[in-house]
Amino acid sequence: MKYYILFVLTFFSSFVHAEAFHDLYEIDPGAMMQGNGEHQLPQWTNLKNGEAGDVVKKGYSLFMNGSQLRSTGMVNNGMSCTNCHLSGGQLGHAAPMWAAYPAYPAFRKKNNKINSFEDRIQGCFLYSMNAKNGKPPELKSKEILSLEAYSQWLTGNIPKNKSIPGRGFVKLEKPEQSPDYQRGKIIYNAQCALCHNDDGSGRQISERYVFPPLWGKDSFNWGAGMHRVNTAASFIKVNMPLGLGNSLTDQQAWDVAYFINSHERPQDPRFKGKLEQTQKQFHQHDGQYGKISPEDKHILGAKAY
Ligand code: HEC
Ligand code: HEC
Structure with missing residues (x-):
């Protein structure tokens, strides 16, 4: 069993994370995945040389590899952006960056204000990446700005304020039976x-x-x-x-x-x-915070880390 798991791990990680493992500063142009045919992604080979291109590569590298953010003490968990925004934020219907970028600024109920794209990234730092001491990087930090530059590059020439297909996730209807x-x-x-x-x-x-x-x-x-x-x-x-x-x-x-x-x-x-x-x-939404654990009956959130 042990060897089997090891084999499966090596097998999957070899192609899932092939991009993430090798040196991110030497990106293989063929490694870019297409956004479900909905959006024409740019080619790495067309990326500008010099500072403008470097900041895009930096953003890509941070997006793929959250341990860089962790090692500098910025985040406090084991997540990377690409774990939820799949294929480096390029895959349609997995909350891709090319559909998100043109949609901002936009009002968000969660913080009750108009959010710039940088504000929105800060939001994912605070919650999804569990920002250290509840403090995401500054809006004008090189981390946020390079993640933004990468997203802007993926977006290409889609105009601002345009809602395009592929944004977010495909919303599931309520199930027939309550979740169990x-x-x-x-x-x-x-x-x-x-x-x-x-x-x-x-x-x-x-x-x-x-x-x-x-x-x-x-x-x-x-x-x-x-x-x-x-x-x-x-x-x-x-x-x-x-x-x-x-x-x-x-x-x-x-x-x-x-x-x-x-x-x-x-x-x-x-x-x-x-x-x-x-x-x-x-927590007035579909979540389990503050509710009774079906496993051992404690109140969820009471033993949070
Ligand atoms: C073959 C290995 C594999 C299996 C099996 C698998 N996952 Fe994943 N899952 C992954 C990987 C890898 C990622 C991150 C994707 C990336 O970084 O490209 C992921 C990401 C996720 C995420 C988002 C990131 C996070 O940590 O919250 C959720 C949620 C998730 N998986 C749930 C599930 C559920 C539920 C199942 C079973 C129905 C499942 N996975 C089965 C490999 C797997
Ligand atoms: C644990 C999963 C997870 C991780 C890790 C994560 N996010 Fe998110 N992110 C989400 C979810 C869920 C949404 C909301 C998507 C929706 O409902 O449309 C979201 C939304 C966003 C949006 C807005 C998308 C839109 O269409 O409006 C941006 C931008 C974003 N995330 C950037 C990032 C960046 C940059 C990182 C890494 C620093 C990151 N996220 C890490 C889960 C995650």
């Missing part, structure tokens, strides 16, 4: 644990996650979009198990999303000491 923890657990053990580990903690090869954590201290925190059961179900339905997207039924995607998101993870950075208050103020 035990059913989700069976699917998880059969179809997800091999890569994401029995305890949801992912798998690492020398400090670096080849399969990202789904819960626990190195995962996204309780404020992240992915902790919502509906958002995770939508992502999972189309994209997971990796390489076998759309093989789960809608019900199964909901069940397994509910299972994953009924586990502890890092605390919501808006938490000020009172779980009930955080729940009331920020």
